[in-house]
Amino acid sequence: xxxxxxxxxxxxxxxxxxxxxxxxxxxxxxxxxxxxxxxxxxxxxxxxxxxxxxxxxxxxxxxxxxxxxxxxxxxxxxxxxxxxxxxxxxxxxxxxxxxxxxxxxxxxxxxxxxxxxxxxxxxxxxxxxxxxxxxxxxxxxxxxxxxxxxxxxxxxxxxxxxxxxxxxxxxxxxxxxxxxxxxxxxxxxxxxxxxxxxxxxxxxxxxxxxxxxxxxxxx
Amino acid sequence: xxxxxxxxxxxxxxxxxxxxxxxxxxxxxxxxxxxxxxxxxxxxxxxxxxxxxxxxxxxxxxxxxxxxxxxxxxxxxxxxxxxxxxxxxxxxxxxxxxxxxxxxxxxxxxxxxxxxxxxxxxxxxxxxxxxxxxxxxxxxxxxxxxxxxxxxxxxxxxxxxxxxxxxxxxxxxxxxxxxxxxxxxxxxxxxxxxxxxxxxxxxxxxxxxxxxxxxxxxxxxxxxxxxx
Numbered sequence: 001x002x003x004x005x006x007x008x009x010x011x012x013x014x015x016x017x018x019x020x021x022x023x024x025x026x027x028x029x030x031x032x033x034x035x036x037x038x039x040x041x042x043x044x045x046x047x048x049x050x051x052x053x054x055x056x057x058x059x060x061x062x063x064x065x066x067x068x069x070x071x072x073x074x075x076x077x078x079x080x081x082x083x084x085x086x087x088x089x090x091x092x093x094x095x096x097x098x099x100x101x102x103x104x105x106x107x108x109x110x111x112x113x114x115x116x117x118x119x120x121x122x123x124x125x126x127x128x129x130x131x132x133x134x135x136x137x138x139x140x141x142x143x144x145x146x147x148x149x150x151x152x153x154x155x156x157x158x159x160x161x162x163x164x165x166x167x168x169x170x171x172x173x174x175x176x177x178x179x180x181x182x183x184x185x186x187x188x189x190x191x192x193x194x195x196x197x198x199x200x201x202x203x204x205x206x207x208x209x210x211x212x213x214x215x216x217x218x219x
Numbered sequence: 220x221x222x223x224x225x226x227x228x229x230x231x232x233x234x235x236x237x238x239x240x241x242x243x244x245x246x247x248x249x250x251x252x253x254x255x256x257x258x259x260x261x262x263x264x265x266x267x268x269x270x271x272x273x274x275x276x277x278x279x280x281x282x283x284x285x286x287x288x289x290x291x292x293x294x295x296x297x298x299x300x301x302x303x304x305x306x307x308x309x310x311x312x313x314x315x316x317x318x319x320x321x322x323x324x325x326x327x328x329x330x331x332x333x334x335x336x337x338x339x340x341x342x343x344x345x346x347x348x349x350x351x352x353x354x355x356x357x358x359x360x361x362x363x364x365x366x367x368x369x370x371x372x373x374x375x376x377x378x379x380x381x382x383x384x385x386x387x388x389x390x391x392x393x394x395x396x397x398x399x400x401x402x403x404x405x406x407x408x409x410x411x412x413x414x415x416x417x418x419x420x421x422x423x424x425x426x427x428x429x430x431x432x433x434x435x436x437x438x439x440x441x442x443x444x445x446x447x
Contacts, residue, residue: 072312072315073308073312076308089295100288
């Protein structure tokens with residue numbers, strides 16, 4: 001059966017990056033379609049009518065939605081290539097728990113930083129760093145969250161590294177001084193082609209953020 | 220082979236009810252420990268140091284948190300009886316999508332729709348109505364979200380929607396009605412009529428009284444904050 005894979009995505013989305021990393025780790029070919037979120041394609045609206053969001057992975061015409069769900073789907077269908085989730089139920093549950101933490105705490109606080117300013121932004125930045133420290137403690141001395149190899153949590157978390165530069169310039173601080181182990185982990189992941197190809201140039205991300213804040217009337 | 224299962228929960232929480240049902244459907248014996256959330260036990264704080272929330276499942280001393288994560292763990296560990304998720308990867312992805320939709324969208328929009336005021340409430344009411352229509356659309360023509368048998372999405376959705384009917388009663392609102400959402404109501408009644416499912420629900424009067432008291436306390440606290 002021919003495997004037709006189309007990924008609806010945007011270059012700057014950390015959620016989309018997760019899917020790109022997972023597919024490339026497994027050596028799976030796919031067609032990438034860049035969406036203009038100010039002018040969403042008919043295909044996107046048809047494939048994700050409820051949320052109208054990217055990423056959407058269309059596999060032989062059928063849409064899979066929500067980045068974490070897409071990564072798990074890819075891991076289950078192509079289970080014999082570079083498995084991302086552990087094989088045993090308890091470590092799998094731990095991986096899902098931490099991926100959920102990344103979404104609900106890390107990414108959420110990180111996103112809010114961009115739509116606020118002044119004291120509110122400062123306090124959200126502190127919250128964001130606090131969550132990064134929690135993750136750093138969880139990583140411990142392992143090279144990856146997945147242990148010896150990159151796994152589900154690594155793929156879920158590493159995309160935000162492409163946004164670190166933007167945070168650092170805006171907030172005038174360095175992540176290295178707060179969570180050096182996490183920065184080292186991110187650089188380790190970047191040595192993988194699947195990651196370095198998926199993450200955009202941090203300067204471009206910073207320019208994007210400046211434009212976003214202008215558009216929202218924050219700066 | 221006796222393995223120890225503990226569930227830390229609260230009698231009023233729909234998230235806790237989900238796990239009770241999942242364990243019962245798998246025919247598992249477990250120790251239920253009622254938590255007092257105003258005075259959390261050492262066991263809870265140690266088992267879920269990150270969120271300090273219930274439910275927490277402790278299996279042979281290993282804690283698992285987050286209700287949907289716990290449900291998948293239960294399903295994967297005890298595969299022989301009443302599978303909760305389908306086997307097909309695409310069907311699993313769809314099930315996970317709907318469970319996430321309920322937790323991350325429906326529940327929070329519903330809170331705003333019932334509790335907020337003014338334009339925010341109006342917008343939330345509109346959005347909640349749209350979300351319920353999506354759920355109806357997904358359920359239409361099927362016995363359950365899971366197909367012939369109820370499963371992961373049914374468990375995730377039922378306790379939340381049932382809780383929302385309690386909130387609705389407290390607020391004396393009529394956002395969810397049988398008239399507007401006949402498919403959803405028929406499905407809820409079917410599940411309510413199931414002995415195992417119903418056994419996980421607290422007595423309705425008690426639940427309504429509890430939510431009423433909680434809402435009153437929240438509203439008082441909010442008005443004090445405004446006045447201060």
